[in-house]
Amino acid sequence: MQVRPRRNRRNTAIRGLIRETHLAAGHLVQPLFVQDGEALRTEIPSMPGQARLSIDLLIETAHEAHELGVAGVALFPALPDDEKDPRGSASTKPEGLLPRAIRALKARVPELLVITDVALDPYSSDGHDGVVIDGRIDNDETLPLLAAMALTQAEAGADIVAPSDMMDGRVGVIRSALDDAGYTEVGIGAYCAKYASAFYGPFRDALDSAPKAGDKKTYQMDPANAREALRELALDEEEGADWVMVKPGLPYLDVIALFRDSTALPVAAYHVSGEYAMLRAAAAQGWLDYESSLLESLTALRRAGADAIFSYGALDAARLLR
Numbered sequence: 001m002q003v004r005p006r007r008n009r010r011n012t013a014i015r016g017l018i019r020e021t022h023l024a025a026g027h028l029v030q031p032l033f034v035q036d037g038e039a040l041r042t043e044i045p046s047m048p049g050q051a052r053l054s055i056d057l058l059i060e061t062a063h064e065a066h067e068l069g070v071a072g073v074a075l076f077p078a079l080p081d082d083e084k085d086p087r088g089s090a091s092t093k094p095e096g097l098l099p100r101a102i103r104a105l106k107a108r109v110p111e112l113l114v115i116t117d118v119a120l121d122p123y124s125s126d127g128h129d130g131v132v133i134d135g136r137i138d139n140d141e142t143l144p145l146l147a148a149m150a151l152t153q154a155e156a157g158a159d160i161v162a163p164s165d166m167m168d169g170r171v172g173v174i175r176s177a178l179d180d181a182g183y184t185e186v187g188i189g190a191y192c193a194k195y196a197s198a199f200y201g202p203f204r205d206a207l208d209s210a211p212k213a214g215d216k217k218t219y220q221m222d223p224a225n226a227r228e229a230l231r232e233l234a235l236d237e238e239e240g241a242d243w244v245m246v247k248p249g250l251p252y253l254d255v256i257a258l259f260r261d262s263t264a265l266p267v268a269a270y271h272v273s274g275e276y277a278m279l280r281a282a283a284a285q286g287w288l289d290y291e292s293s294l295l296e297s298l299t300a301l302r303r304a305g306a307d308a309i310f311s312y313g314a315l316d317a318a319r320l321l322r
């Protein structure tokens with residue numbers, strides 16, 4: 001045998017020397033759930049280690065994230081049912097929970113990126129990302145609401161708004177609304193290939209935001225499709241997205257790799273709630289090691305081509321990488 005691949009794996013130094021993919025805290029974004037109140041931490045049973053945090057505790061976690069080198073946080077507000085309505089009107093209140101959280105973060109941890117989600121579901125009494133009219137999710141009725149929501153977030157200080165709603169044309173209307181109001185520096189991180197996935201279950205527990213009727217298959221993508229993601233990519237690029245996301249993460253590595261080869265835009269991946277829950281659940285049984293399976297998952301997302309990764313394990317990974 002002349003050729004022995006194992007020579008390149010002989011020891012730590014050689015493996016480090018030739019490693020193709022690197023994972024650093026700076027590649028990571030920690031999603032966080034925020035709720036009203038003070039000193040309030042409400043654990044999310046289906047996402048062990050994650051909780052809804054009141055703004056004071058959110059700030060503490062944000063400080064820690066920043067100290068660990070995590071690039072940013074992605075915020076999701078948990079509203080009580082009596083603040084939800086069919087048009088998600090709470091999403092444009094300047095004194096609403098999310099704008100208050102954004103302002104507090106930008107005042108206290110200004111260097112940490114604040115990324116906000118643009119979609120109706122946390123605010124909608126129907127639990128859908130768009131407006132429901134006669135049982136259908138109305139695309140064009142939803143667009144101005146999304147633009148107004150993004151504007152409210154930008155006014156509060158969001159660095160990047162991230163439309164996750166999958167309405168057609170939303171990146172364009174949000175870009176125009178931001179530019180018209182002078183927010184030309186606020187970026188759009190488009191959830192570009194967002195699939196109608198069963199892996200979002202624990203997230204919907206966290207926000208109590210599951211659809212009241214039907215499912216999200218008329219707007220989120222069919223898990224069977226990869227070519228269709230290229231149509232979404234072309235549109236989001238044309239409409240001015242600053243980066244494009246694939247979601248979920250590990251079940252869609254092929255789509256991440258396809259995007260990496262098909263666009264010059266940065267590509268993000270979302271290691272979603274169900275992916276996190278699986279690791280935690282198996283670890284709780286003693287069937288998997290959480291720490292190493294988390295780092296392996298995140299490395300695999302990077303290897304497939306993700307520049308940035310949203311993961312509930314971001315803080316944990318950053319601690320391990322230190």
Ligand code: PBG
Nearest residue numbers: 119121164199200203272273274
């Ligand atoms: C809302 C939104 C969802 C997620 C992020 N933004 C849920 C959904 O579309 O139902 C899922 C995140 C996760 O599962 O971690 N539009």
